[in-house]
Amino acid sequence: MANRRLEIDGVRKRYGEVTALDGMTFDVRAGELFGFVGSNGAGKTTTMRIVLGVLAADAGEVRWAGRPVDLAVRRRIGYMPEERGLYPKMKVRDQIVYLARLHGMPSGAARRSAEAWLERLGVAARRDDEVQNLSLGNQQRVQLAAALVHDPEVLVLDEPFSGLDPVAVDVMSQVLRERSAAGVPVVFSSHQLELVERLCDRVGIVASGRMVACGTVDELRRAGTEQIVVEVPGAPAGWALDLPGITVRHTEGDRTTVDLAPGADDQDLLRRALAAGPVREFRRRRPTLAELFRSVTTVSAVATVPAAAGGSAGGPGDVPSPAGRTGPAGLAGPAGLTASAGLGSSGNDDVRAADEETAV
Numbered sequence: 001m002a003n004r005r006l007e008i009d010g011v012r013k014r015y016g017e018v019t020a021l022d023g024m025t026f027d028v029r030a031g032e033l034f035g036f037v038g039s040n041g042a043g044k045t046t047t048m049r050i051v052l053g054v055l056a057a058d059a060g061e062v063r064w065a066g067r068p069v070d071l072a073v074r075r076r077i078g079y080m081p082e083e084r085g086l087y088p089k090m091k092v093r094d095q096i097v098y099l100a101r102l103h104g105m106p107s108g109a110a111r112r113s114a115e116a117w118l119e120r121l122g123v124a125a126r127r128d129d130e131v132q133n134l135s136l137g138n139q140q141r142v143q144l145a146a147a148l149v150h151d152p153e154v155l156v157l158d159e160p161f162s163g164l165d166p167v168a169v170d171v172m173s174q175v176l177r178e179r180s181a182a183g184v185p186v187v188f189s190s191h192q193l194e195l196v197e198r199l200c201d202r203v204g205i206v207a208s209g210r211m212v213a214c215g216t217v218d219e220l221r222r223a224g225t226e227q228i229v230v231e232v233p234g235a236p237a238g239w240a241l242d243l244p245g246i247t248v249r250h251t252e253g254d255r256t257t258v259d260l261a262p263g264a265d266d267q268d269l270l271r272r273a274l275a276a277g278p279v280r281e282f283r284r285r286r287p288t289l290a291e292l293f294r295s296v297t298t299v300s301a302v303a304t305v306p307a308a309a310g311g312s313a314g315g316p317g318d319v320p321s322p323a324g325r326t327g328p329a330g331l332a333g334p335a336g337l338t339a340s341a342g343l344g345s346s347g348n349d350d351v352r353a354a355d356e357e358t359a360v
């Protein structure tokens with residue numbers, strides 16, 4: 001199929017007075033693992049629910065392979081809802097087979113596929129247990145099996161990594177990588193930014209219902225302010241102040257981190273450092289995804305590597321969710337499947353602290 005792209009184009013959604021989506025626009029391409037990140041309440045779940053037709057948009061359009069997404073297409077999407085969607089009292093394998101059948105698979109193929117995915121995801125030994133008797137992490141593996149069992153053309157996963165142990169995170173990562181390598185566009189939301197940075201081909205950062213930065217991790221990091229970390233034991237306080245194009249971000253012990261404006265001369269800084277004492281470290285760095293996230297979600301003013309062009313055709317329509325998925329999704333999800341991590345650590349404590357003090 002040509003143009004295998006999932007396009008979210010100018011989607012708007014209000015809940016009464018609350019604007020949840022304000023022209024959300026991005027695309028996810030064939031073979032791409034796309035990380036969808038944003039603060040709590042930024043609009044990620046609302047976007048995914050609109051893609052799946054669980055919710056109708058007020059305006060804008062969702063397209064797959066160039067065509068507006070309809071019910072037939074939605075049945076070919078694999079979806080892991082945030083509220084989870086398993087029947088607690090149904091046995092694991094029966095449930096996966098049942099969901100595969102709802103997506104139109106013949107019964108033999110549904111059973112084989114269910115068995116293969118339960119095996120692959122490490123929960124085959126629990127196939128005859130009721131879902132409610134599984135640990136939350138194992139329920140999540142079953143939930144992923146439910147999203148994958150019908151060999152979907154597109155995968156849309158709302159916080160699939162939350163609450164997983166490190167081994168399960170590895171299994172989940174591998175499976176998503178495999179599916180994207182097989183040509184499936186995969187979009188997932190997460191608050192685990194180090195994981196997103198490591199795993200994703202592209203990342204979209206959402207704030208207040210809009211895409212505020214979108215691109216590969218490298219593109220996003222290059223768009224961020226370049227920094228220099230300098231270590232000068234015994235340097236007098238303020239040694240790096242008042243240099244053109246150089247702003248001190250943070251000082252901790254002997255180590256100072258500065259922002260380097262475009263065109264600023266780092267050799268000025270080096271000369272000043274050498275005059276202040278012995279230079280033990282002098283290196284350039286770019287902000288991590290977590291640092292960028294803090295910047296753009298504090299002030300949405302970082303360069304945006306644009307996703308698909310905007311626009312707002314008619315809404316995707318009041319199509320109900322794929323048959324049967326409303327049932328289990330509508331039940332109270334397994335309790336306690338909540339986001340496991342905060343907004344990712346930067347992996348660089350000094351600069352993280354600086355970001356918290358001085359949001360750019």
Ligand SMILES: Nc1ncnc2c1ncn2[C@@H]1O[C@H](COP(=O)(O)OP(=O)(O)OP(=O)(O)O)[C@@H](O)[C@H]1O
Pocket residue numbers: 015018019020038039040041042043044045046047082
């Ligand atoms: N059913 C609803 N009724 C009213 N407001 C809603 C409803 N669902 C979501 N909202 C509001 O819409 C906005 C976007 O919420 P959404 O759940 O899409 O955010 P999110 O990015 O998925 O957040 P989180 O990371 O916390 O899951 C928020 O302001 C939220 O309070």
